[in-house]
Amino acid sequence: MAGLSSYVVGLWDAAVRAPIKPVQARPWWPGHGWRRWALIAFWVLASVGLTAGTIAELVLALRVPALVAPFLALALALPVVVAPLRPLLAWRIMVVGVLLTPLAVVLGPRSDAVWPWPVNACVAMLLTLVMVGASSPRPVWVGAGLLTTGAVFAFGAVAGMPFWMGYILTAAAFAGLLFGDATGGRRSVQARLDEQRALRRQDLARQAVLEERGRIARELHDVVAHHMTMIAIQAEAAPLKVPDVPPAAAEIFAAINRAAREALTETRTVVGLLRSDDDTAERAPAPGLELLDDLVERARSTGLTVRSDVVGVPRPLSAAVDVSAYRIVQEALSNASRYAPGSAVRVEVRYGPQALHLAVTNTAADARQQAEARSAVADRASLGGGHGLVGIRERATMLGGQMSAGPLPDGGFAVTAVLPTGDTPVTAAEPGTVGSAAG
Template sequence: MMRSRVDRTLTVVIYAVSLFLFAMAWATIDATYAVPSGIRPAIAALAALPLLAIRPNPLLGWAISATAALILPLTCSPIDSAFPWQMVHVVVLLALLVAVTVRCPRAAAAVAWLSTGAVLLVNSPTETGVGFAVGMTVVVLVGLLMRELFGSRRQLATQREISGLERARRAVLEERAQIARDLHDVIAHHMSVVVVQAQSAPYRLTSVTEETKAEFDAIGANVRASLNEIRAVLGVLRSDDESAELRPQPGIARIRELIENSRRAGVDVSFNTFGEPPAVPELGGVVLYRIVQESLANAVRHSPGAPVTVTMEHGSDATMVTVRNAPAAVPGPGGTPAGGSGIAGMRERAAAIGGTVDARRLPEGGFEVHAIIPATISTTPEPHP
């Protein structure tokens, strides 16, 4: 906003100065050229109005001004052959030359400097022309100094911006590393202990039946799978490599594996699927997997022993998944799954790609999660306050 206001102000100033110089050149043309009154506005325009191009295209403005400085003394009748230009014309030409030196490539600046010197010497080969050529060279040198100064400031500003981004990136990496350490200490360690206990239980305990041993094996397998996922997440948190965040995530193809793991853990799960899976983007597949995973975890936690039905219907434009569980068959913690953050997380995941999640308690006492995930991802913008 501030920069656009400054740009508008500079544009107005340039227009005002150009019009003032045009009026001055028109009023004082008799002091330089003996020309009819009808062509005076054109000569004044060639002298002053190229200044309008000093911001959008200084090289074009300089070319028009320099060409006019070459042609006018040859086509008009200068009153003073030692100095055959209006002072307004010379001021505008030098201003445009400085702008070319500061803003245009160095090759263009060199061509403009040599051409301007040649124009001055061709039309005024006396000491006056030589003096103006030397003065013009000094002006060009000042323009080069300004160019280097502005370039140094831009480089310094760029380096400061890069340094700020790097500091912010380091802070994020340090925070992620701290989170990874905390997660490892709090979760991964205890889950590793659970795996060891489940694997060693048949050897530590007497009278362990084959059925009990299979149960321990299933517990160990599920905990190991969870532990592997946690370790993958910890690896992403610890890594400063952006490619680590782009590694493949579980999708639709692994939902059947998730169901089988739940069955091995003793959950009565039935899985029904209809239709051919559409070419859902990877993010959509991850959302479907996480919704089924969280729904199964809620069913086990809040309705232990209850049968669970997972139904997945693939359409041409969307995939619908329904996870429904009956009331608890054995006493458990109970409660409503929506009381935690799991269902809220499912809704957020689905909404982020244009899908929906509906979670509700059934009249007969069970619970149902129904999700619709579109085949084409369309992100939903966050509402503005």
């Protein structure tokens, strides 16, 4: 009963109450691009042609006076020009023409037409009904169809139209409405799916950033915990190593010991919240560039042909830079293994005066290499890593460095990062200039 009442209300909505502007929930008209302008041109030409054809039919076939025919054509066919933007407005004007035309036909000389409306006007009405069905809620377009049917039967009978012709016109009207409803419904579902996909991509990107930051925090905790532990041990052992320590100095050492232990406890508490229950791999000691050779060997086991070069004199790095450099190379090799299996990869670590330069470039793999490498990767251990380019960017930004990634002219891909080791700001090389930058 509630559903029937909604369709009864739809009659009033279609006739008067429903807004003439299409609702946003039924996006049936292309928003931009050449298709939009092509459809606009089509509707303008169609409205002009249908209006001219309607005038000709009214005068020649239906014997309507020449002074009256243009005014009827303005109501019967010309509103189709606004149907793409205001379908209900066009339909309401055209219904007025549907009501007036049989009266003009009856008052004029008798014609031999089967129904009292021009064919061009019927085509214009059908196109408008398609737009109404595509842009309006179902109760509204059902109401529009019922009102159109009532006008056709009631005023067609005044002009002597047989009932079987009314059934044909009614079937055509509802066929147009159903086609429009199916088209508008499909576009509506597609728009919602596109919106959900966009939101999903945003959520995944946000989640990747948060997870990578959590992982960075855990690794920094391992580094900071080591140094804080050493501070606490040295502060506690200093009074025992140095004889006759003044009481004031002993109190200072004790205060340093307490502060270091409290900071260590708080750091472990905060970072412990970032750890999952089964996150056993993250509890391993933080790696560094001293394990670069092991990382390269693991990459080779996945089917990559890897060559590593170290340019410059290796020197001790801070723990944060050392861990981040290892993770960046690991992420870049994981990406190469995933997206260019079987390719040749070059890893370059260059020690500069104020920065550590990293470059991982890979060639484009052909289809046969990709198939063989994928089958090999399926049976072998993964390189690990975090969240690809998102993780690399987070680590470089954390240290005040920069990264760049992009395709190479030969079809390969390059990932570069510059991690400052001093106080001088640095800039990253463009992806296409890795080879020249690597020197």
